[in-house]
Amino acid sequence: METQAISNKYIDKSILSRLLSSLFGYNYIVDAQYEDFILTIPRRLTEDEIKQLQKDSNPK
Numbered sequence: 001m002e003t004q005a006i007s008n009k010y011i012d013k014s015i016l017s018r019l020l021s022s023l024f025g026y027n028y029i030v031d032a033q034y035e036d037f038i039l040t041i042p043r044r045l046t047e048d049e050i051k052q053l054q055k056d057s058n059p060k
Helices: 013-024 047-057
Strands: 002-007 029-033 036-041
Touching: 013 029, 013 036, 013 047
Parallel strands: none
Antiparallel strands: 002 036, 029 036
16 A cells, blocks of 8 residues: 555545545545645555546636
């Protein structure tokens, strides 16, 4: 398992959980610390996946 910190500034936790479920099933942990989500996941999220999370969390 990998640990990855991503900023929670532009990411909705429910959208993040939906993505992680689709990628990893129940094999993930999300902790909130200060301004970050700390993810424990089978592989790190790509920059494209993080950008898509930000876009989905802040539709225009």
